[in-house]
Amino acid sequence: MNIVTPESELDWVLVLAPFRKDAEYIAASLREQAVEVKAVKADEDLVQHLALSPGIIVITHEALSPEVVGKIAEHLAEQAGWSEVPIVVLLERSAPVARIRTRLQASWPDARLLFHTRPISPLEFVNAIQSNMLVRLRQRQVRDSIERERELRLELNHRVKNILASVSSIFRMTRRGAASVDDLADDFTSRLQALSNVHTAVFEAGGEEVSLCDVVGLTVSPYNSDGMSRINVSGPEITVGREAGTTIALCLHELITNAIKYGALSEPDGTVEIVWTIAEAGGPKLCLKWIETGGPPVREPTRQGYGTRYVRSAFASLFGSLPDISFAPDGFRCSVSGPLSRVTPQNHNTAD
Structure with missing residues (x-):
């Protein structure tokens, strides 16, 4: 016998009715209501059909042999x-219901047992089946909720580990460049706030992706207050992955911090342009540029601070190539480009 696996593991009925035309009668009444049915003899293909995980089992009194009861018990023991x-269970009117119930409850403790005496009206029988199909649907929803909860726990664990790693790295690098405890506290706090801001943007976006416009806008908004736009932003609307958005935001925060201390934003008339474009030649590439104007004359520092080191390392890791950082006399410049596929949302493995 060829057995076709049903589309759903919960939407069909297995009928065990070896005598007379019980199986045909039961199957016909259910099929009239568009319920999928598989009828088998108690001694034919039972194990194979149970392996297909029927949603409901209908068994007549005559099929309740020790062998069948044992096979069904083994199947139930394997359930999640x-x-x-x-x-x-369809019993004859004269059957010892109490004894059979006690026996089956002992043999099938994990089943939902329902007993009916024959004859049973087609309407009552079909209603019983449909009600229990709804029960199975609710059970499946519980299963899905359990799986979603498991995935969320794994995802939360992954994200917390990533956040703690980022915080630890930020602290170590900030401490190396701090001249005093106050400087350490101020710089570390501002960098944590930048990290918090981008996580807020991703959370509000509702998933593993976020608008690059939103990431950049949220990062620069504290510096464009009172109707003044010291930092001008332009670029096409594109979606980036959570990790890419976090990296870009933290790099921009470092560039802004540097510009406030030493660059264009340290002067009243200084401005910054943040521009990104998509280049199609040779495959889509994201090009991101930071351009300062109107600041004091620029001189290349004798040593790299935290901000420059972080920007070089983070952008290189994200884009796959080192950024071009220029201490031009008329204004600091930073540009980086790489395949668009490196920053767009990717499948995220929560099992890390």
């Missing part, structure tokens, strides 16, 4: 914790 298979 969320699964409580409904088993509809």
